[in-house]
Amino acid sequence: MDQILEVIKTRRSVRRFLPDQIDRGEMERILDGGLWAPSGHNAQPWHFLVLRDRALLDDLARRTQALMAESPCEWVRKLASRPGYHVFHRAPTVIVVSSKAEDPESGVLSYAADCSAAIQNMLLVAESMNIGTCWIGLTKVLFDSEWDGASLGIPEGYHPIYSVAFGYKAEPSASQGPARRENTVTWYGEENGGPARG
Numbered sequence: 001m002d003q004i005l006e007v008i009k010t011r012r013s014v015r016r017f018l019p020d021q022i023d024r025g026e027m028e029r030i031l032d033g034g035l036w037a038p039s040g041h042n043a044q045p046w047h048f049l050v051l052r053d054r055a056l057l058d059d060l061a062r063r064t065q066a067l068m069a070e071s072p073c074e075w076v077r078k079l080a081s082r083p084g085y086h087v088f089h090r091a092p093t094v095i096v097v098s099s100k101a102e103d104p105e106s107g108v109l110s111y112a113a114d115c116s117a118a119i120q121n122m123l124l125v126a127e128s129m130n131i132g133t134c135w136i137g138l139t140k141v142l143f144d145s146e147w148d149g150a151s152l153g154i155p156e157g158y159h160p161i162y163s164v165a166f167g168y169k170a171e172p173s174a175s176q177g178p179a180r181r182e183n184t185v186t187w188y189g190e191e192n193g194g195p196a197r198g
C-alpha cells in the first residue's frame with residue numbers, strides 16, 4: 001500500500017498512554033506537520049498551545065468534567081460520570097488548537113476547517129512515528145466557558161476550538177479500525193473507469 005495511505009489507515013484514536021513525556025524533538029516534527037497544512041487563502045489562522053504540565057492537564061480535565069456533568073446532552077453527562085474519566089485520557093502532552101476569529105465579511109473562509117487540516121496532519125505525522133494521538137472535541141465546554149486561555153499564552157484574537165492528546169501508546173492499536181459507512185461516494189462523468197469525457 002502507498003506509504004501515506006498506510007499511515008492514514010493504521011492511525012486509530014489512542015486512549016491509553018504511557019506516562020513518559022514525549023521527546024521534544026518528536027513534538028517539534030509533529031508541530032511542523034501542522035504548520036504545513038493547507039488553509040483557505042493561505043490564512044494559516046491557527047495557534048498551537050503545547051501543554052506538558054501534568055498538574056495543569058489534570059486540573060483542566062477536572063474542570064472539563066465538571067462542565068460536562070452540567071451538559072444538556074445525556075451522553076456527555078454519562079461520559080463525565082464514568083469513574084476515573086479524564087478528557088485527555090491522561091496523555092502527557094496536549095496541544096490546544098485555537099482559531100483566529102473569523103472575519104464575518106469573508107463568507108467563503110472556514111478557519112475551523114484550516115485548523116482541522118492542521119490537526120489531521122499532526123495525527124498522521126505522530127502515527128508515522130508510532131506516537132499515539134486522540135483528537136479531543138469535548139474540551140469545547142471548557143473553551144466556551146470563562147476559562148482564561150490567554151493566561152497560558154493563547155494570543156488575543158484567537159479562540160480555542162480543539163485539543164489533541166499525544167503520548168507513547170500503552171498498547172498496540174487495534175489492527176482494524178471501525179468499518180467505513182457505505183454509499184458515501186458518488187462518481188459522475190466517467191464510463192467503465194475510463195477518463196471523464198467532456
Ligand SMILES: Cc1cc2nc3c(=O)[nH]c(=O)nc-3n(C[C@H](O)[C@H](O)[C@H](O)COP(=O)(O)O)c2cc1C
Pocket residue numbers: 011012013014015134135136137138139177178
Ligand atoms: C472532531 C473530533 C472530535 C473528537 N472528540 C473526541 C473526544 O472528545 N474524546 C475522544 O476520546 N475521542 C474524540 N474523537 C475521536 C473519535 O471518537 C474517533 O476518531 C472515532 O471514533 C473513529 O475512531 P479512530 O480515530 O480510531 O479511527 C474525536 C474525533 C474528531 C474528528
